[in-house]
Amino acid sequence: MGTHDVLVIGGGISGLTFAHEAARAGRSVLVLEQAPRVGGCLATHRGASGFWYELGAHTCYNSYVGLTEVLDACGLAKAVLPRARTHMRMVEGDRVLPGSNLAMLLRQFSWPELAVHAPRMFTAKKDGQTVYSYYASIVGRRNYGKVLGPMLSAVPSQPADAFPAAMLFKTRSTRRQEYPRSFTLQGGLASAAEALARQPRVEVRLGQPATSLEATAGGYAAVTADGARHEARVVALAVTPGAAARVLAAAAPELAQVVARVKEAQVESLGFAVAAAKVAHLPVSTFLVPQDDVFHSVVSRDPVPDAAWRGFAFHFKPGLDRAAKLARAARLLRVAPADLEDVAEQRSVLPSPVLGHEQVVAEVDRLTSAGRLCVTGNWFAGLSIEDCVDRSRREWARVAALG
Ligand SMILES: Cc1cc2nc3c(=O)[nH]c(=O)nc-3n(C[C@H](O)[C@H](O)[C@H](O)COP(=O)(O)OP(=O)(O)OC[C@H]3O[C@@H](n4cnc5c(N)ncnc54)[C@H](O)[C@@H]3O)c2cc1C
Known part of the structure; x- marks a missing residue:
């Protein structure tokens, strides 16, 4: 058995949150990260002048209750920076069109088409609908194609038409009023990943891609690209679905096949x-x-x-x-x-989740429910940072209850 209780593969917000929960429960944790830095999609670039900008995630909300609790526990509440309101604008060729947010939408929409379809917003249900079928039914197909579709694709930075409508935006009813409505951190969102990586009982090794997993008598062993074996009783996979499927292929082929269905x-x-x-x-x-x-x-x-x-x-x-x-x-x-x-x-x-995604998640949960192999990431309930935090905390709670 290795010298750590818990092994986490992937040092993005999902893996680091899992590490945080395990460390707070007194476990020693090793995080293996393939990149030369932690954070994954929390990718702040900091220039020599001290000016920073985000290459990945940029905004957190005070409805991210799980994240704010993690930030509190890391002493990061004092590093919170409020964000001013963002104005969404449309671009046509090289021209930024006039109007922003709702005003922009109302300028761009065809009103006759909207008038025919808008009443459906009171009866339309997101369940079982794609982003396209749900939103096009409310604004009309042309309005969707010209205005709303590009806006909705801009959010997950990919074509969102086939996403399950219920997964794209979530209403979170609880807000932490002591946090700004929308915020980032001093030095950018990578500061959250860096603080999580510095916690007591957490060791992070960078430049360490895990290539495979093996079941051992006492738990699991991860093999890294340099051939080293890292053993622990509990293993959490916190990588993208494709990477998870590759790492799982030998030790858990059925699980790997299910995970590989996520595009x-x-x-x-x-x-x-x-x-x-x-x-x-x-x-x-x-x-x-x-x-x-x-x-x-x-x-x-x-x-x-x-x-x-x-x-x-x-x-x-x-x-x-x-x-x-x-x-x-x-x-x-x-x-x-x-x-x-x-x-x-x-x-x-x-x-890129599609309709039926929740069945993939249910299969992953069924196949892992009784064991000490945890799977987390941004491909369970949703893509947001809060979805990652929530999944990782639930996975830690599940495996901690096994004793
Ligand atoms: C451009 C962009 C903008 C976004 N904006 C927002 C936003 O404003 N607000 C919001 O809430 N969300 C936003 N998101 C979504 C959110 O940032 C991500 O869903 C979330 O950060 C993903 O975290 P993760 O840890 O699950 O995965 P990742 O961040 O992808 O981390 C996975 C980590 O695993 C590592 N890894 C992969 N394979 C291996 C391996 N074999 N061995 C070891 N390590 C491995 C990777 O290097 C990576 O560091 C945005 C995402 C992007 C890309």
Whole structure:
């Protein structure tokens, strides 16, 4: 048996939350992370000037009760930064269209089509519906294709038409009033991952991809790419579904096959800082949504303003090279590519759930219910940070109850 009680594979928010819960319960935890940093989709880029921007997740809400409890426990409540309201705007070619949020929607919608369909919003149910079938029934097919579909795809940075409608947005009734309604952290959201990785009884090893898992007499052993074996009584897999299926293939082939049914999308994010004076023409606090372009969305750092710099992350569809991405970004912002400073890139893998996803989750839970192998991530109840925290805490509670 190894020297740790618990082994966690994957150092994103799911794995680190699991590690946090186990460590708080007095267990020693080893986290194996393949990347040279923790955080996964919490991917803050920090420049030499101290200006930071997000290449991945950017916003937490005070309805993320589980996350705020974890932040409290890590002493991070004092590092919370409120975010100003974001203005979602549409982009047509190189033009940012007038109006934002509801006003933008009302400008862009065809009113006769909306008038015919809108009454359905009082009777339509999300259960058993895709994002397309649910929302197109409420706004009409043309309104969906031109306006609402691109907006809904911008949220998970991938085509969202086939997502189960119930998974995309969730109403969370409880709010922590002592937290701002929407917030980030000093130094960006990666600060949460970094604080979790520094907890007592948690050891994180970076650059350690797990390649396979083996069942042992006392628990499990994970094998890393360098051939090392790491044994523990409890193992939590907190990686993307494709990676989980590969790691599980030998030790739990039936589970691996179920997990492999979850499809994935790649998001290629490119971020940069621009001197604020050079983009003074661009409205602040923007979340830009193109009608049809090579990117899904542009997220600005404006909700946490800086006097000298503005930061932007373009979330591209896969396949463009860096020069083409820079050129597209510069053209839309009406600056020269050389004006884009502190450029950084990040490739994220996100789940692409489809109708019937809850059956996959139920199968995973059935196959793991009695054992000390835990599976967590952003592909259970939803993709948000809070969904990850919630899943990891539930998985820890389940396995802790086994004794
Ligand atoms: C562009 C973007 C914007 C987003 N915006 C928001 C937002 O504003 N608010 C919000 O709530 N959510 C947002 N999300 C979603 C949210 O950030 C993610 O769903 C969540 O952070 C995923 O966490 P995770 O730990 O489950 O997975 P990941 O963050 O993907 O972490 C998995 C980790 O496992 C590691 N790993 C993979 N394979 C192996 C292996 N074999 N061995 C060891 N390690 C491995 C990876 O390197 C990674 O670090 C956004 C996501 C993206 C991509």
